[in-house]
Amino acid sequence: GAVVSQHPSWVICKSGTSVKIECRSLDFQATTMFWYRQFPKQSLMLMATSNEGSKATYEQGVEKDKFLINHASLTLSTLTVTSAHPEDSSFYICSARALAGTTDTQYFGPGTRLTVL
């Protein structure tokens, strides 16, 4: 099946610093990628939809200036958490939508655990 990778798998940073998370579709092209955030024992919350070559679409309540998304190519999207604070500590998961004929499937990355001290 299609593979999506994320890098890094975990990161610890100091409050006030910025952290970049990469999401790559390894064996397929993805015109659309999605970023989710998951707090402990909760479901995944969609943060934004990222389309290659255009601006991301953010969900209500998600600060676009804090969570910068860049989708520079058909295989790479990045999420940058700017001026991170402890409340940004979470599990960040990306997904990439693959088009297979007339059926599209979202494949998820393994996630990145962010801890802000």
Added chain:
Amino acid sequence: SQQGEEDPQALSIQEGENATMNCSYKTSINNLQWYRQNSGRGLVHLILIRSNEREKHSGRLRVTLDTSKKSSSLLITASRAADTASYFCAPNRDDKIIFGKGTRLHILP
């Protein structure tokens, strides 16, 4: 966008028994997907069923879809300890996936 709602929220069964989880949604869909998430890990795509299909099998998994009732079920037969995870359904209309709370399945030894 679509959101699926899974039922029950939590399920504990003995190893070897069958586990059934249900999903309801509200509007029309093109397909419905089921995902599994082990604790602290990413999501694994289990199975996709199209809107014109009523039942689909994959190994120990059996998925049904009733578009008239806007519901789906996931059956895991002969459960194993490794099936312990959270399961999410994803009704899809070629749009973004909004996840429900999922079903937390716990397989007892």
